[in-house]
Amino acid sequence: xxxxxxxxxxxxxxxxxxxxxxxxxxxxxxxxxxxxxxxxxxxxxxxxxxxxxxxxxxxxxxxxxxxxxxxxxxxxxxxxxxxxxxxxxxxxxxxxxxxxxxxxxxxxxxxxxxxxxxxxxxxxxxxxxxxxxxxxxxxxxxxxxxxxxxxxxxxxxxxxxxxxxxxxxxxxxxxxxxxxxxxxxxxxxxxxxxxxxxxxxxxxxxxxxxxxxxxxxxxxxxxxxxxxxxxxxxxxxxxxxxxxxxxxxxxxxxxxxxxxxxxxxxxxxxxxxxxxxxxxxxxxxxxxxxxxxxxxxxxxxxxxxxxxxxxxxxxxxxxxxxxxxxxxxxxxxxxxxxxxxxxxxxxxxxxxxxxxxxxxxxxxxxxxxxxxxxxxxxxxxxxxxxxxxxxxxxxxxxxxxxxxxxxxxxxxxxxxxxxxxxxxxxxxxxxxxxxxxx
Amino acid sequence: xxxxxxxxxxxxxxxxxxxxxxxxxxxxxxxxxxxxxxxxxxxxxxxxxxxxxxxxxxxxxxxxxxxxxxxxxxxxxxx
Numbered sequence: 001x002x003x004x005x006x007x008x009x010x011x012x013x014x015x016x017x018x019x020x021x022x023x024x025x026x027x028x029x030x031x032x033x034x035x036x037x038x039x040x041x042x043x044x045x046x047x048x049x050x051x052x053x054x055x056x057x058x059x060x061x062x063x064x065x066x067x068x069x070x071x072x073x074x075x076x077x078x079x080x081x082x083x084x085x086x087x088x089x090x091x092x093x094x095x096x097x098x099x100x101x102x103x104x105x106x107x108x109x110x111x112x113x114x115x116x117x118x119x120x121x122x123x124x125x126x127x128x129x130x131x132x133x134x135x136x137x138x139x140x141x142x143x144x145x146x147x148x149x150x151x152x153x154x155x156x157x158x159x160x161x162x163x164x165x166x167x168x169x170x171x172x173x174x175x176x177x178x179x180x181x182x183x184x185x186x187x188x189x190x191x192x193x194x195x196x197x198x199x200x201x202x203x204x205x206x207x208x209x210x211x212x213x214x215x216x217x218x219x220x221x222x223x224x225x226x227x228x229x230x231x232x233x234x235x236x237x238x239x240x241x242x243x244x245x246x247x248x249x250x251x252x253x254x255x256x257x258x259x260x261x262x263x264x265x266x267x268x269x270x271x272x273x274x275x276x277x278x279x280x281x282x283x284x285x286x287x288x289x290x291x292x293x294x295x296x297x298x299x300x301x302x303x304x305x306x307x308x309x310x311x312x313x314x315x316x317x318x319x320x321x322x323x324x325x326x327x328x329x330x331x332x333x334x335x336x337x338x339x340x341x342x343x344x345x346x347x348x349x350x351x352x353x354x355x356x357x358x359x360x361x362x363x364x365x366x367x368x369x370x371x372x373x374x375x376x377x378x379x380x381x382x383x384x385x386x387x388x389x390x391x392x393x394x395x396x397x398x399x400x401x402x403x404x405x406x407x408x409x410x411x412x413x414x415x416x417x418x419x420x421x422x423x424x425x426x427x428x429x430x431x432x433x434x435x436x437x438x
Numbered sequence: 439x440x441x442x443x444x445x446x447x448x449x450x451x452x453x454x455x456x457x458x459x460x461x462x463x464x465x466x467x468x469x470x471x472x473x474x475x476x477x478x479x480x481x482x483x484x485x486x487x488x489x490x491x492x493x494x495x496x497x498x499x500x501x502x503x504x505x506x507x508x509x510x511x512x513x514x515x516x517x
Binding site (some may be wrong): 382 | 464
């Protein structure tokens with residue numbers, strides 16, 4: 001091949017530029033997914049656009065948004081979608097196909113139709129929600145009951161987020177002086193990596209759930225865009241499976257995010273979440289105060305009733321006692337009279353019996369004495385007659401041996417000295433012989 | 439609930455409200471009333487006080503959480 005028949009590279013690229021210019025004379029609307037996006041120092045935005053078929057890249061192109069378009073396009077897109085231009089987002093661009101001999105093929109982005117992205121986002125969100133419903137996760141967290149007094153709060157937020165500060169301040173400066181135990185599980189709440197970071201924070205809470213009454217996810221005060229991380233399936237799943245009620249205060253102005261849908265309670269702002277918690281505690285304390293009030297009223301009534309009853313009973317008792325006393329007094333009188341009469345009659349009776357007995361006794365004694373007197377006189381006479389000197393005078397004597405009276409011949413040997421007493425003296429004699437009479 | 443046990447808010451208010459309704463029924467002995475009112479006063483005071491103080495115990499527990507978190511790994515049992 002002769003060099004004169006060849007083209008230089010510049011000639012070729014110039015020709016390509018010409019062909020492309022002719023092939024794509026006007027702008028084209030094209031749908032594509034953002035594979036990467038970055039801005040350089042001068043503010044131009046460089047993108048890699050792709051089309052995927054089942055996760056396989058089937059087309060790829062470089063694209064650029066010049067700085068003078070970029071600011072207004074981004075603003076309009078964010079205003080319309082609440083989302084920023086970022087990786088994985090599907091966007092409908094108005095492009096100009098341009099070819100530069102040095103920089104190659106590039107799509108020059110002139111406009112963006114946000115409604116397409118909105119539709120795409122809605123579709124993706126619907127898919128996520130459908131999946132959560134299918135898996136039975138959508139209402140799982142709502143089935144948990146809120147603690148009566150949620151004082152121990154796990155906070156998932158970024159310490160830099162304005163919403164976090166709002167939440168803490170509002171909770172701690174409450175007018176009732178309620179105290180809280182707050183613990184922050186730090187996470188990125190916007191930008192790239194937010195979804196993963198929030199999921200991790202939720203997992204940490206799940207491991208310590210017994211130390212808390214509830215978990216809150218708060219952010220806000222900052223940019224109203226870049227909230228699509230809260231539509232992330234993984235975050236939703238973590239929220240659903242947390243054994244604590246989750247309250248969201250993500251700061252959406254638009255419809256609920258997926259996180260809001262699976263959460264136990266959805267509040268618009270972090271301040272509203274604090275308000276929600278405080279109102280729960282306030283109503284608990286109101287219940288206590290209500291009980292206190294009814295207790296006081298009831299006790300007063302009760303005591304008043306009791307006092308009244310007591311007073312009535314005292315009066316009744318008083319009357320009763322008086323009545324009884326009167327009755328007793330009457331009865332006593334009657335009894336006393338009866339007693340007196342009875343005593344008198346008993347006395348009379350006894351007196352009579354006694355005197356009768358006394359008379360009987362006297363007469364019996366007298367009779368006995370008279371009778372015994374007679375007997376004594378007779379005995380006296382008999383005694384006089386039987387006296388020894390009288391008997392001796394009648395001729396009887398007493399014979400003694402050795403001072404013993406002899407009444408038998410036995411044991412009276414001859415020679416025994418006998419003393420015989422007579423009325424006027426004694427006769428001493430010797431025994432000659434004894435004759436026993438048969 | 440045992441009397442010397444630290445009641446939870448739930449238990450405390452349940453007991454408190456049951457005392458109120460018991461007195462409301464009005465068939466209570468006057469000696470028992472004094473005792474019940476005393477118990478109710480204790481419960482409400484206890485709750486009101488507890489609302490306004492954070493347990494020192496919990497602070498310690500939360501500090502421990504921070505310590506535990508160094509070396510935190512994702513839970514492998516969870517998807």
